[in-house]
Amino acid sequence: MIPSVKAVVSACATSHLGSVVEELWAILLGPVYQTIREHVGELGLTRSQGRLLYLLGFGESVSQVQIARILDCDPSNVSTLADLLEARGLIERRVDPLDRRVRVLALTSDGQAVRGRLSASLAQAERSIARLDASEQSILRDLLLKAFGSQTLIGGDA
Numbered sequence: 001m002i003p004s005v006k007a008v009v010s011a012c013a014t015s016h017l018g019s020v021v022e023e024l025w026a027i028l029l030g031p032v033y034q035t036i037r038e039h040v041g042e043l044g045l046t047r048s049q050g051r052l053l054y055l056l057g058f059g060e061s062v063s064q065v066q067i068a069r070i071l072d073c074d075p076s077n078v079s080t081l082a083d084l085l086e087a088r089g090l091i092e093r094r095v096d097p098l099d100r101r102v103r104v105l106a107l108t109s110d111g112q113a114v115r116g117r118l119s120a121s122l123a124q125a126e127r128s129i130a131r132l133d134a135s136e137q138s139i140l141r142d143l144l145l146k147a148f149g150s151q152t153l154i155g156g157d158a
Contacts, residue, residue: 039117063096
């Protein structure tokens with residue numbers, strides 16, 4: 001059984017390892033990850049496969065090396081994920097038009113449909129944020145940007 005957000009926050013507050021970052025992680029991302037875990041399972045995907053599909057859904061084809069950096073894993077792991085998703089007809093490998101030596105990954109129409117279902121599952125997490133009024137949402141966004149805004153998607157400073 002996965003502990004509730006309140007239980008994790010309470011444990012962080014009372015443990016020697018507790019930190020503000022751990023609390024923020026539990027509060028902000030715990031419910032999102034739980035929702036994603038449930039929905040990727042319903043789609044017959046692993047969380048890693050779901051992350052790859054979600055990433056590819058931003059419209060651009062991406063190389064496996066770029067994906068490995070973003071997902072913070074070895075490129076061989078991306079290759080394995082891509083093989084499985086390609087076998088299911090959810091992604092395809094294409095020649096990069098800018099460098100024919102490079103293969104990029106892109107969603108197929110079936111992959112776009114599955115990615116759309118994953119995006120819909122994230123709307124559940126957004127309902128939590130909707131409990132805040134517009135001013136509170138703006139304050140939360142500003143505080144998060146102030147704390148983490150200089151971080152790039154792959155973890156370095158911008």
